[in-house]
Amino acid sequence: MTGNPMTCEECRENLEAARRGELPPSRASALEAHLAACPACRRERERNERLAALLRSLPELSPSPDGWPRLAARIAREAPGDRRRSLLRVTAPALGLATAAVLAVFLLLPPASPPPPAILLAAGDLTAGGLPVSPGARLTLRDGAELAARSLARAEIESGRRLELTLDRGARLVLEGRGRIRLAAGRILARVRPGPGAMRFLLPRGEVEVTGTLLVVEAGSRRARVAVLRGEAAVVLGSHRLPVPAGRGVTVDLEGGAMTGPVPVDPWRIRDWCSSPAASLRADSSRITLTLANDKVAPLTLLRFDPADADYFLRIEGPEGTLEPVKVQGRMVVSGAREPGGPAWIRLLPGEAYRLTIDLGRVGLPPGTYRVRAVYRPYGDLPEQAWRGVLRSEPVTLTLR
Amino acid sequence: MTVDDDRELMVRVRGGDLAAFEALYARYRRPLLHFFHRLCWDRSFAEDLVQDTFFRLWKGRRRYRPTGKFTTYLFQIAKNHWLNEREKKARRISPLSLEASGRGESNGLRDTVRAPGRGPVGRALDRELGEKIAAATEALSEKLRLVFVLGQIDGMRYADIAEILEIPVGTVKSRMAHAEKALRGLLAPYLTPGE
Numbered sequence: 001m002t003g004n005p006m007t008c009e010e011c012r013e014n015l016e017a018a019r020r021g022e023l024p025p026s027r028a029s030a031l032e033a034h035l036a037a038c039p040a041c042r043r044e045r046e047r048n049e050r051l052a053a054l055l056r057s058l059p060e061l062s063p064s065p066d067g068w069p070r071l072a073a074r075i076a077r078e079a080p081g082d083r084r085r086s087l088l089r090v091t092a093p094a095l096g097l098a099t100a101a102v103l104a105v106f107l108l109l110p111p112a113s114p115p116p117p118a119i120l121l122a123a124g125d126l127t128a129g130g131l132p133v134s135p136g137a138r139l140t141l142r143d144g145a146e147l148a149a150r151s152l153a154r155a156e157i158e159s160g161r162r163l164e165l166t167l168d169r170g171a172r173l174v175l176e177g178r179g180r181i182r183l184a185a186g187r188i189l190a191r192v193r194p195g196p197g198a199m200r201f202l203l204p205r206g207e208v209e210v211t212g213t214l215l216v217v218e219a220g221s222r223r224a225r226v227a228v229l230r231g232e233a234a235v236v237l238g239s240h241r242l243p244v245p246a247g248r249g250v251t252v253d254l255e256g257g258a259m260t261g262p263v264p265v266d267p268w269r270i271r272d273w274c275s276s277p278a279a280s281l282r283a284d285s286s287r288i289t290l291t292l293a294n295d296k297v298a299p300l301t302l303l304r305f306d307p308a309d310a311d312y313f314l315r316i317e318g319p320e321g322t323l324e325p326v327k328v329q330g331r332m333v334v335s336g337a338r339e340p341g342g343p344a345w346i347r348l349l350p351g352e353a354y355r356l357t358i359d360l361g362r363v364g365l366p367p368g369t370y371r372v373r374a375v376y377r378p379y380g381d382l383p384e385q386a387w388r389g390v391l392r393s394e395p396v397t398l399t400l401r
Numbered sequence: 402m403t404v405d406d407d408r409e410l411m412v413r414v415r416g417g418d419l420a421a422f423e424a425l426y427a428r429y430r431r432p433l434l435h436f437f438h439r440l441c442w443d444r445s446f447a448e449d450l451v452q453d454t455f456f457r458l459w460k461g462r463r464r465y466r467p468t469g470k471f472t473t474y475l476f477q478i479a480k481n482h483w484l485n486e487r488e489k490k491a492r493r494i495s496p497l498s499l500e501a502s503g504r505g506e507s508n509g510l511r512d513t514v515r516a517p518g519r520g521p522v523g524r525a526l527d528r529e530l531g532e533k534i535a536a537a538t539e540a541l542s543e544k545l546r547l548v549f550v551l552g553q554i555d556g557m558r559y560a561d562i563a564e565i566l567e568i569p570v571g572t573v574k575s576r577m578a579h580a581e582k583a584l585r586g587l588l589a590p591y592l593t594p595g596e
Contacts, residue, residue, distance in 0.1 A: 013578045016552075022559050047585050050592045055553060058534065061438055063430045064448050068423060071455055075419070178449050200445055207445060236444070 006034040011041045015048050059239050066211060070197035126153040126167070143177030149186070163199060164191040176202070187218040192231075201226075205254050206237035213246075216270050224252040227265040235259060277302060277348070281393035283372055285400060290356045290393065294348035301347050302354060302387055360400065370398045407471035415462045422462075426455055429472070432554050433479055439550045440483055442535040450486060454479045472557070473564045480547065480565055487543075530591060537587035541580055548573055549580035 006014070011034045017023050018031050035042050126133045127148045128141065147155065149167035157163040157175070167173070171186025182202040192199050194212030201208040201217050203224040208217060213231025218224060226235050227249035234243045235250045237259050244250050248262035249270070277292045277300055294300040346354055372395060407428070413421035430451055437447035457478050465474070538546055551562045559577075563570045585592060 012582075013575055016577050016581060017559065017574055020552075020558075047592055048581060051581060051585055051588065054530075054588065054591055055534070058531065060431070061434055061444065061447075063434050063451070067430055067448065067452065068426055071426065071452055072419070072423075074452070074456055075459055178445075180445055202445065 006030045008034075008038060008041055011035065011038070012044055015041075015045050019045075019048065019052065061239060062241070064198070064209065064236075064241075066198045066209065073197055125149065125151040126155060141175055144174060146172060146174050146184075148172045163193075165189070183217055183219045183224075185219055187216060189216050190214070194231075203252060203254075205257060206235060206252050206259070209234045209236060209241075220254075222254055224254060225268070226250050226252070227268060227270045229265075229270070235261075277354075277387065277391060279391035279393040281372065281396050283396045283398040285398075286360055288358045288360065288372060288396075288398070290358070291353050292348075292355075292391065293353035300387055360398075367400050370400070371395045372398050408467040411462075411465055411471050411474075412467055414459070415465045417462075422455075422459060425458075425471075425475075429475055430455075433475070436476070436479060436550060436554060437483065439538060439553060440487075440546065442539070450479070450482060453486075454482050457482060469564065470561060473561050476551065476554075476557075476561075476565045480551075483547075484543075533588060533591065537584050540587060541583055545576050545580040545583065548576040549584070552577055 011031055014023055014027065014031055018028055023031065035045060127150065129145055130148075147167065149169055149171045151169050153167045155165045155167065157165065163181075165173075166189040168187040168189075171188050172184040173188065174182040174184060176182055179197060180200045180202055184204075190201065190210070191214050192210045192212055198209040198211045201210065203217070203219055203226075206224070208215070208226050210233045211231075213233050214229040215231075215233050216225075216227040216229065218226075226233065226244060228244045228246050230246050232243060232245050234241050235252065236242075237252060237257065240259065242250055242259055242262065244262045247265060249265035249268060250259055250261035250263075252259050277294055280291045280293070282289045282291075292302060348354060407425065410421040410425050414425065433451045433454055434447055437450040438444060441447055441450075454475070458475060461478075538549065541549060547566060548562060551557055551565060552559075559570050559573045562573045566573070568576075
């Protein structure tokens, strides 16, 4: 018994139901009878089966392992709201002082919803949505807002999402909301304070999951890099999830879509970018000023010039070639109100600078045009935490008459 | 797992049992992720939508009545949330939103449709195929897409889809046939014998 015969149209409408075993037996028999007699509908069935096979060939996604902790934390954050409602419901029939006390507790409870997203600019030259942001400005940012750094800039994002960012010059990112930041270009240093749920940095391809750590994320045109300096993060690319421990990094090939690592990040010299000072030199006819600035995010310890023995050597390239180091006397100034941090070294907080001014009147150079380059090279018994690199300023031209 | 198991767990959730809720989460996070990902092709967004759906389930737990299948109840919440979020996302002006992204750009939206452990040629083919499948499903109308994507969930029957979408079973069947016909057209080069 095959029931009523099927038309081609009916047959094609029922092919998927038949494949899924959802046709009643009488309809299934009618469909099979039609297929036996109709090559066109058989070809249709073959195409349907190939489509199903094609869709099955897509890899299964694995849910993020931090899903439950995130959800549980969200539920916990909402719990005061639940409690408030139940307190009010229970005490509503009561009158007088007891009710007032419960209501007072209710009013003093923190709001259940997090404050609106905001940015607090700590230092640097930053634009939001293409408009410049004044230092110290506090802005409310909507999802989709773009931040860009024209110089090294530092920003603190408040949205219940405990995040501090340093953007390298040229870095561009988009705050996408829901704890997601899309890095469009350049390099950022991110300090994510531990808390519930993961924060996500979306790369041009793939993403980084961070639950509480210090890391550098860099997006170039052909590759992206993630370096974890403290804590742990994970780079997710497609169905791959690669945990990255502290001191290690991963490179994402944006063209080939492959990940390399985790490898030690020391050769990447990422730490230099995060915590080395910048040197600059200015000169006019009366003085030379050497500035060592901490324009990074971490405090920096430098060997200081000793003010008690304020003699410095200046290497000067003049018309007759490089002169012997000239002994000069300088004056040290630390920007801001703080005093130097120790007898032999100085601790510079982010944004602070250490300047040495050299009075050229005391040097006794003959008139002429000179090219001056400052070199800072700490030596001797350095304190453990002192920075040990060598800094060279860009040369400046000095004309003495 | 059985239908009764799910209902029993959800009844415990209604009473505030977080362990029962975790068990349901562990059971259904993967099919929900699959559902949302096939709708938006954005892994992060899909993960967030899964979180939101379970959060809504928890917040509305007191309204649960153990009358039908738990999965249809859960996917109804998911479907409603998807429709809301999709509308919001469409209204939002975002330079890197799903809508603004061009086909084939390396913006990471479709990088999740790739099989691991294959050679460079295999990976390139997977990527191209993933792009095509994503583009093809996105080209479907919302009505067809929801029926089609729900139909890809393991164990989801036409009657369940009909209940979730609040449409007759016959409509599910005809929308599925339409969706498949459209997809066969869009993916024709990948459906030739021997591929």
